[in-house]
Amino acid sequence: MMNQAFDKEEFKKQVASKVKSLYRKTIDEASMQQVFQAVCYTIKDQIVDEWMATHEAFRENDSKIVYYLSMEFLMGRALGNNLINMGAYGGVKEALSELGIDLNVVEDQERDYALGNGGLGRLAACFLDSLATLGYPAYGCGIRYKYGMFKQEIRDGYQIEVPDDWLKNGNPFEMRRDEYTYEVKFGGTVRAEQKPDGNYTYIQENCQSVLAVPYDLPIIGYGNNVINTLRIWDAEPVNTFCLESFDRGDYQKAVEQENLAKTIVEVLYPNDNHYAGKELRLKQQYFFISASVRAAVDRYKNLHGGDVHHLYEKVCFQMNDTHPTVAVPELMRVLMDEEGLGWDEAWDITTKTCAYTNHTIMAEALEKWPIDLFSRLLPRIYQIVEEINRRFMAEIRSRYPGNEEKVEKMAILYNGQVRMAYLAIVGSFSVNGVARLHTEILEKQELKDFYEMMPQKFNNKTNGITQRRFLLHGNPLLADWVTEKVGDGWITDLRKISGLIPLADDPACREQFRQIKRQNKVRLAKYIKEHNGIDVNPDSIFDVQVKRLHEYKRQLMNIMHVMYLYNKIKENPQLDIVPRTFIFGAKAAAGYHRAKLTIKLINSVADVVNNDPQVNGKIKVVFIEDYRVSNAEIIFAASDVSEQISTASKEASGTGNMKFMLNGALTLGTMDGANVEIVEEVGAENAFIFGLSAEEVIRYENNGGYYPMEVYNSDPDVRKVLNQMIDGTFSGGDKELFRELYESLLNSWGGGRPDCYFILKDFRSYADAQKRVDAAYRDQEWWAKAAILNVAHSGKFSSDRTIQEYVDDIWHLEKVTVNMDEE
Numbered sequence: 037m038m039n040q041a042f043d044k045e046e047f048k049k050q051v052a053s054k055v056k057s058l059y060r061k062t063i064d065e066a067s068m069q070q071v072f073q074a075v076c077y078t079i080k081d082q083i084v085d086e087w088m089a090t091h092e093a094f095r096e097n098d099s100k101i102v103y104y105l106s107m108e109f110l111m112g113r114a115l116g117n118n119l120i121n122m123g124a125y126g127g128v129k130e131a132l133s134e135l136g137i138d139l140n141v142v143e144d145q146e147r148d149y150a151l152g153n154g155g156l157g158r159l160a161a162c163f164l165d166s167l168a169t170l171g172y173p174a175y176g177c178g179i180r181y182k183y184g185m186f187k188q189e190i191r192d193g194y195q196i197e198v199p200d201d202w203l204k205n206g207n208p209f210e211m212r213r214d215e216y217t218y219e220v221k222f223g224g225t226v227r228a229e230q231k232p233d234g235n236y237t238y239i240q241e242n243c244q245s246v247l248a249v250p251y252d253l254p255i256i257g258y259g260n261n262v263i264n265t266l267r268i269w270d271a272e273p274v275n276t277f278c279l280e281s282f283d284r285g286d287y288q289k290a291v292e293q294e295n296l297a298k299t300i301v302e303v304l305y306p307n308d309n310h311y312a313g314k315e316l317r318l319k320q321q322y323f324f325i326s327a328s329v330r331a332a333v334d335r336y337k338n339l340h341g342g343d344v345h346h347l348y349e350k351v352c353f354q355m356n357d358t359h360p361t362v363a364v365p366e367l368m369r370v371l372m373d374e375e376g377l378g379w380d381e382a383w384d385i386t387t388k389t390c391a392y393t394n395h396t397i398m399a400e401a402l403e404k405w406p407i408d409l410f411s412r413l414l415p416r417i418y419q420i421v422e423e424i425n426r427r428f429m430a431e432i433r434s435r436y437p438g439n440e441e442k443v444e445k446m447a448i449l450y451n452g453q454v455r456m457a458y459l460a461i462v463g464s465f466s467v468n469g470v471a472r473l474h475t476e477i478l479e480k481q482e483l484k485d486f487y488e489m490m491p492q493k494f495n496n497k498t499n500g501i502t503q504r505r506f507l508l509h510g511n512p513l514l515a516d517w518v519t520e521k522v523g524d525g526w527i528t529d530l531r532k533i534s535g536l537i538p539l540a541d542d543p544a545c546r547e548q549f550r551q552i553k554r555q556n557k558v559r560l561a562k563y564i565k566e567h568n569g570i571d572v573n574p575d576s577i578f579d580v581q582v583k584r585l586h587e588y589k590r591q592l593m594n595i596m597h598v599m600y601l602y603n604k605i606k607e608n609p610q611l612d613i614v615p616r617t618f619i620f621g622a623k624a625a626a627g628y629h630r631a632k633l634t635i636k637l638i639n640s641v642a643d644v645v646n647n648d649p650q651v652n653g654k655i656k657v658v659f660i661e662d663y664r665v666s667n668a669e670i671i672f673a674a675s676d677v678s679e680q681i682s683t684a685s686k687e688a689s690g691t692g693n694m695k696f697m698l699n700g701a702l703t704l705g706t707m708d709g710a711n712v713e714i715v716e717e718v719g720a721e722n723a724f725i726f727g728l729s730a731e732e733v734i735r736y737e738n739n740g741g742y743y744p745m746e747v748y749n750s751d752p753d754v755r756k757v758l759n760q761m762i763d764g765t766f767s768g769g770d771k772e773l774f775r776e777l778y779e780s781l782l783n784s785w786g787g788g789r790p791d792c793y794f795i796l797k798d799f800r801s802y803a804d805a806q807k808r809v810d811a812a813y814r815d816q817e818w819w820a821k822a823a824i825l826n827v828a829h830s831g832k833f834s835s836d837r838t839i840q841e842y843v844d845d846i847w848h849l850e851k852v853t854v855n856m857d858e859e
């Protein structure tokens with residue numbers, strides 16, 4: 037057992053033996069990649085007993101299990117995190133260093149598991165960490181994409197997408213589980229056949245099939261021997277010999293099915309907060325849901341004598357946004373067509389088993405599948421959705437007699453589309469938002485009709501993050517300092533970090549904190565030098581916006597403020613400002629033109645600003661290539677200012693905001709998403725808040741928007757920045773390059789309202805808040821105090837707290853204990 041007694045010599049022996057058996061090499065001869073593989077396989081050997089014991093405990097206790105159904109798991113790297121949670125990080129570091137090997141260099145051999153886009157995918161990963169650490173039985177269920185989130189390269193200031201071949205060197209932690217393979221069917225026709233008892237059974241014929249083959253990854257709890265599982269499904273063609281007799285010898289069909297298997301798990305859709313109605317995406321959804329639902333039902337049946345009537349007592353499907361919503365009709369299908377239950381029984385079980393989390397209110401992110409596509413691809417599932425809709429409409433009519441408008445507004449099938457969010461709500465016993473403000477907006481605006489009709493389903497679960505990755509692993513200097521001051525209880529109970537509060541007033545502690553922050557800034561500066569070739573000043577303010585690129589997140593406003601500052605410096609080269617490094621990191625969806633153009637603008641402004649001698653180091657702009665979980669850990673640790681500047685009401689929660697706070701950065705933000713709760717915890721005096729409120733934004737939206745031209749006409753600074761987008765200042769004289777951005781702010785380029793994210797409206801208020809940042813930073817004592825208070829008040833934002841709330845209000849799980857007695 038590793039976390040009780042880590043045997044260094046034994047570990048070294050095992051690594052040496054692995055290097056030998058895998059590569060016929062000695063440790064001295066082995067490459068770093070080979071050492072990395074050997075270390076991982078050694079660890080895998082060590083945890084397999086605990087992994088088995090955990091599942092044995094689930095069986096013994098007949099535990100209820102939550103299945104977290106998600107198209108995305110943005111895991112980052114596994115090795116460092118696994119070592120930390122096993123309690124072996126320090127021991128392994130020492131053992132390797134005795135062999136002349138730096139553990140950090142070994143960690144750098146690992147590719148990120150980038151099976152997600154951004155917030156929603158990373159939240160799933162944090163949840164798995166917390167579930168295992170709290171000892172709750174859980175499976176993550178997802179897709180083993182061959183290519184994850186693309187790797188971003190910046191060439192000539194433009195984003196280039198490079199395929200993420202993350203499995204190239206194999207994945208040492210995964211375990212293929214052939215014995216749990218399922219066949220998943222698409223297309224064809226449905227035939228109803230009457231059974232002797234008079235009931236009907238439904239047979240899907242002439243369809244295309246693929247095999248879903250699971251791969252399991254261990255999710256190691258911190259210091260408790262509990263190891264949960266992330267199960268991701270790979271697709272393989274149905275063996276031609278296994279085709280149904282009438283299909284055998286059908287060469288065409290065999291080829292088609294082989295193709296389907298190849299394409300279905302090929303790649304993660306790189307859209308974040310944007311729906312694209314692609315047929316392949318729906319195939320992905322049904323593929324992993326059908327396999328996951330049946331695996332869960334089969335496991336339950338095996339333990340309960342084949343009877344599914346009480347499934348909901350032991351199984352909960354948590355749907356991560358609407359992407360897994362076909363779980364509702366799929367469970368209905370399994371219960372009726374395969375288990376022989378009637379509609380009412382099946383519906384009762386389904387709606388006690390499924391729960392839905394909403395992550396967005398952005399209209400363009402809502403999933404609405406064209407009925408013709410949906411019914412062609414999933415004919416039996418569509419029949420079931422039709423019946424769900426028919427019964428739901430009847431329910432609305434009986435509840436609101438004569439109110440046909442209500443029926444239209446709430447129908448699941450409407451205007452030739454399947455509205456997935458409505459299907460998810462109707463099919464679930466719980467509907468939750470991800471921050472208090474977000475849930476309020478759902479209840480009062482977006483989902484008002486549903487809230488009125490079924491208020492008991494609605495609840496809030498404010499997001500959280502795991503402190504094990506984002507402080508203990510990502511920021512070892514600060515982690516050690518916190519432990520020295522308040523003990524190590526914070527690692528599994530982040531509320532304990534509030535023990536730091538009194539230290540904020542202690543000048544010696546402030547100095548220690550400043551030293552740690554400075555060292556982390558030096559570490560990031562080194563990373564930036566290595567990866568961008570830019571020198572940055574660790575004594576400047578590190579002002580950071582890292583997140584997916586989206587108009588509502590307003591990276592454009594941030595870079596426009598940099599342009600504004602640049603103009604001020606040009607007007608007055610003696611301008612007295614604290615040196616500032618503006619750091620950006622963001623991937624744009626491959627097809628999102630305006631987002632990609634914003635990346636080009638940021639890089640173009642960087643080129644001009646960083647190379648203008650008159651600027652004289654006062655400001656610098658850095659765009660970090662390929663922002664991802666592994667470099668995020670380094671970035672958060674080094675940040676002073678956390679840019680959380682979304683248009684109020686648009687960011688459901690945000691989770692980066694919490695990672696910055698935990699690492700002692702001060703929030704510069706709008707009253708949006710979880711920023712509201714962050715400010716509530718740390719106090720408005722320890723943050724920089726600006727801009728329209730959610731209520732104000734919504735009021736403008738309901739009244740046809742506002743007139744950005746008024747801002748242009750009345751504010752010469754803003755006018756100058758806008759004009760520079762079309763006068764070639766930042767584009768080597770090219771006046772057309774950034775015209776789209778200019779037009780989007782003033783003249784509603786391509787239809788819609790101009791500046792629908794209120795950038796010009798909020799600009800002054802933002803610039804003022806930035807001025808307050810500058811003034812505040814000059815008082816280093818005040819700043820260190822506020823930074824420490826941010827760390828100290830971050831306790832609420834642990835995903836451990838979030839998971840405990842899900843358990844108490846939705847999942848009702850019991851903890852398991854896994855005792856590993858030494859044999």
Ligand code: 26Q
Nearest residue numbers: 155156307309310311312395687688689690691
């Ligand atoms: C949908 C259909 C087709 C293709 C892609 C998609 C798709 C993919 C990803 C739609 C949305 C997403 C991702 C959404 C997301 O990350 N939302 C974020 O969730 C976080 C966790 O709750 C919140 O903190 C963020 O505020 C929210 O934007």
